[in-house]
Amino acid sequence: MLELQNIDVHYGATQVLWDVSITVGAGEMVAVMGPNGSGKSTILKAAMGLKKASAGKVLLDGEDLRGKAATVRPHRRMSIVLERRRLFPRMSVRENIMLGAYTRTGAEARSSFDWVLELLPEIKDHLNATAGKLSGGQQQMVAIARGLMADPKILLMDEPFLGLSPAMVKNVYAIMKMVNERGVAILFNEQNAKTSFAMSHRGYLLEGGRVALSGSGEQMLEHPEVKRVYLGLREEAS
Numbered sequence: 001m002l003e004l005q006n007i008d009v010h011y012g013a014t015q016v017l018w019d020v021s022i023t024v025g026a027g028e029m030v031a032v033m034g035p036n037g038s039g040k041s042t043i044l045k046a047a048m049g050l051k052k053a054s055a056g057k058v059l060l061d062g063e064d065l066r067g068k069a070a071t072v073r074p075h076r077r078m079s080i081v082l083e084r085r086r087l088f089p090r091m092s093v094r095e096n097i098m099l100g101a102y103t104r105t106g107a108e109a110r111s112s113f114d115w116v117l118e119l120l121p122e123i124k125d126h127l128n129a130t131a132g133k134l135s136g137g138q139q140q141m142v143a144i145a146r147g148l149m150a151d152p153k154i155l156l157m158d159e160p161f162l163g164l165s166p167a168m169v170k171n172v173y174a175i176m177k178m179v180n181e182r183g184v185a186i187l188f189n190e191q192n193a194k195t196s197f198a199m200s201h202r203g204y205l206l207e208g209g210r211v212a213l214s215g216s217g218e219q220m221l222e223h224p225e226v227k228r229v230y231l232g233l234r235e236e237a238s
């Protein structure tokens, strides 16, 4: 469904991604894991059109969106939950959520809103609250709700666990799983190898702007390099 093919990305004269290829199939949960500054967020930005790739293709169901504006994506049922939530803090929770529905007609938006509240019933109690007053975890839920209003078939999530308490990480993890089980593909990035790969169908390890490894979530967790460098485990002496 989503295929990044051999993309390069530059910020000014500085290249930060080299020949990156990433695939997300329909209904898949896919993780991009890597250390600080390895280019994880840039991959999601290039997929969403928030940063234009300087080479390669960004294919969504075969259509190359590389040169197209980010605002086109929600019309193709792709949306993004940005890093650090990026809510409008002075607007209400309801208003923030409805911003995600700009591609939909009134009736479609109402039906998405009902769906979102069914998936995330905790939000119901806070609809009229000012978004900036919510906890980090609650804000993440609102940001996910906003992303779901486009009725996406693929949801991109930039560091969904950043800055959350362990209890909220569990909660957001459960929400991602539930959304994915409803048929929405998810591409997310995360620095923790265990969290990333344990919850994903497939994963990619990014190092220095290049894909260093890829495989099923299980294969990634079992890979000696991932174990040694990212999980701090030593191979058993034989």
Ligand SMILES: Nc1ncnc2c1ncn2[C@@H]1O[C@H](COP(=O)(O)OP(=O)(O)OP(=O)(O)O)[C@@H](O)[C@H]1O
Pocket (backbone or CB within 6 Å): 011, 016, 034, 035, 036, 037, 038, 039, 040, 041, 042, 043, 191
């Ligand atoms: N707007 C920008 N202008 C210039 N360089 C940038 C910009 N955004 C990111 N970079 C650089 O691009 C590289 C990749 O950054 P990116 O944010 O994609 O990495 P990341 O793996 O998501 O890191 P983190 O986990 O710290 O968010 C880094 O060297 C970063 O300094």
